[in-house]
Amino acid sequence: MKTKALQKISKGITLFIVLSCVAALAAAGQILFESSGISSFKLKQTEEGMRVIQRASQDYQTYRRFTEEGGDELFLVSSAKTTEQYLDAEGISGSISWSVRKGDRLQQVLWGKTETVTELNVHDSYPVLVSGQAGCCAEMTGYRLFNLETGRLLLSFNDFNGRFKVTQPFSLEVPNSPLAVRYIGVISQDSTRDRDFVDPVAGKQATLLIKYANEMLRQKIQVDMEVQEGYAASVLEAHLEKDPAAPNSDKIEFREDQATLWNIDGASNPTQISGVLLKIVVDAGLGQKVIKIPVKNDRLDLNSAQIPEGVSVHPIVQLRTM
Secondary structure, X not given: OHHHXXXXXXXXXXXXXXXXXXXXXXXXXXXXXXXXXXXXXXXXEOOOOOEEEEEEEEEEEEEEEEOOOOOEEEEEEEEEEEEEEEOOOOOOEEEEEEEEEEOOOOOEEEEEEEEOOOEEEXXXXXXXXXXXXXXXXXXXXXXXEEEOOOOOEEXXXXXXXXXXXXXXXXXXXXXXXXXXXXEEEEEEOOEOOXXXXXXXXXXXXXXXXXXXXXXXXXXXXXXXXXXXXXXXXXXXXXXXXXXXXXXXXXXXXXXXXXXXXXXXXXOOOHHHOOOEEEEEEEEOOOOEEEEEEEEEOOEEOHHHOXXXXXXXXXXXXXXXXX
């Protein structure tokens, strides 16, 4: 028994020594890049007697992309954020300035931006980041999706599923393929920003914008619908589901707002992208209206869409498939 106890003590001491050596090496290692920022908190009272909280913070988010050669690329998103929130009123306002770097020493500054927003989130798996402008009362946070490396705005969207941290709209990914991820975003009239609707069809009101993008915006579609007097259109449901009319759609895998298209595993031709449909349920005081738009040949196919009575759908932007 004493021998076993001594062996356990010996192993424990050895493990401690190893961990101490690793920690010592890390502490003594070369610093490749370093940055720091200031965080602050203020509770103030206005001349009108209202209490307001002011926060300032610095954040650092990273994204790691693995290369075909077996290496990797590291991206750093450094951001400075300020927010102001009244305790006796709804809503929050803020501003975020950020910059994106990459390189072995994060020495290359790729781009930067400042927006009147309240959140900034980097995706764990896709090279994108999302900024969000929160609002007040029944307003929906307006999100924008940017390409992480180029800074290109891909599309704007709202989140209809109540996620705590939003890093993307709906997405379509082809496994084992060089094809870029496809994104689908939906904007309602309750969005805090990017309500860039055009004039609606006569007798209807502009209700939704639906956008489809890969490495740039490919489609923007407007949904108009009849609205009962005294009502406003409300989105009750929005999600992706399998298209039963598409071959092998039963192989598609869904995880939250992500669809993995195992039905076209390894595809390299973008026109093969299909198998899902976007389902949206809207109520404008005249009963629930269910809209279903399938993705076919790498686009939202309005010719095969299920559009209920009292609803009109028309394209605003329509670019060729890439």
